[in-house]
Amino acid sequence: MxxxxxxxxxxxxxxxxxxxxxxxxxxxxxVQDKLIFHPEVLPANYQYKFDIPFQELLIPVNKKVKLSAVLFKAERPRGMVLYFHGNSANINRYAQYMPEFTRNGYDVLIMDYREFGKSTGRLTEAALYEDALLMYKVARSRFAPWQIVIYGRSLGTGIAAQLASVRDCRRLILESPYYSLSDVAASSIPIYPHSLMLEYKLPTNEFLPKVAAPVAAFHGTKDETIPYSSGKKLAEECFKPGDTQFTLKGGKHNNLHDYPLFQAKLDSLLKL
Missing domain, CATH: 1.20.5 (Single alpha-helices involved in coiled-coils or other helix-helix interfaces)
Structure with missing residues (x-):
């Protein structure tokens, strides 16, 4: 040629x-919203059915936006867990984990993010942080800061970390945390400038240095959704003395609760 x-x-x-x-x-x-979030919407008249005592709450943000939340009740509560769930489904999916907290004497308040479940309004990163503060306000109407545990799972770890960076709590617990959403995206599609493209930053690495409460994290080494390397980098760079990372060898994204080590350590953290 x-x-x-x-x-x-x-x-x-x-x-x-x-x-x-x-x-x-x-x-x-x-299409990043559809790649990050996978909500399941519920009709406004949907009736929750759970095996443990609960109370459904509707938390008003303004005249147009209301957050659907459920308060799971312990028999003799000594505190409250604020639970921030993952990026899919709605409260129904995460209700199975609530007995882990109520058996330890904690009420659990879990809300659906905007556009999830029965919650209304437009989902934005700023809205996630704003709504988390409303959850904390509900908790403070019942308990003192030293009785409040902030818990984040998967996507919810960044939201939980942000809340703990601006409000006092007894402890921050993170299940499958990430360094930042940009860090997770870079591990999946490394050829794009994710820090410039992503509308949702959720920089957990920027929030943790501002958290005064003790921090504990759980992560599986075979996590197929949030790489273990992202959580490990977060712990190495952002944990203060006394914070703890529990590594579950072979653990994946959705099976950490099957590990006796997870259950034992979580029980221990909630008793401290």
Whole structure:
């Protein structure tokens, strides 16, 4: 093939590659909400059914926005856990974990983020932090800060960390935490500038240094959703003396509760 034709063909290939890269990046930008969040909406008249005592709450944000929440009740509560759930489904999915807290004498307040379950309003990062403060306000109407445990699971770890960085609590517990959403995205699709593209930052690494309460984290080494390396980097760079990371060898994203070590350590943390 003559050299000029080769250069011409290589230029075409390069232009096609750049075009595909930019088009794919643009598509990722506009669908990022659907990639990050997987809510299941419930009708307003939906009736929850759980095996342990509970009370449904409707927390008003303003005239148009209301948060659906459920308060799971311990028999003789000595405190409250504020539980921030993951990026999918709604309260129904996470109710199975509530007895782990109520058996230790804690009420548990869990809310659905906006656009999840029966909650209304538009979901934004600022709204996640604003709504977390409302949950804390509910908890403070019943308990003192030293009786409040803030718990985050998966996506909820960044929200929990942000709340603990601006409000006092007894302890912050993180299940499968991430350094930041950008760090998680970079591990999945490393060819894009995620810090510039992501509308949701959730920089847990920026929040933890501001958390005065003791911090404990659980992470499985085989986590297929949030890489163990992201949680490990968070612990190495942002934990203060006395904070603890519990590594569950072979643990995946959704099976940590099956580990006796997880149950034993969680019980121990809640008794401290």
């Amino acid at each position: 003559p050299m000029p034709d080769l250069r011409k063909n290589l230029k075409k290939i390069a232009l096609w590659a750049i075009g595909i890269y930019l088009a794919a990046g643009l598509a990722l930008y506009f």
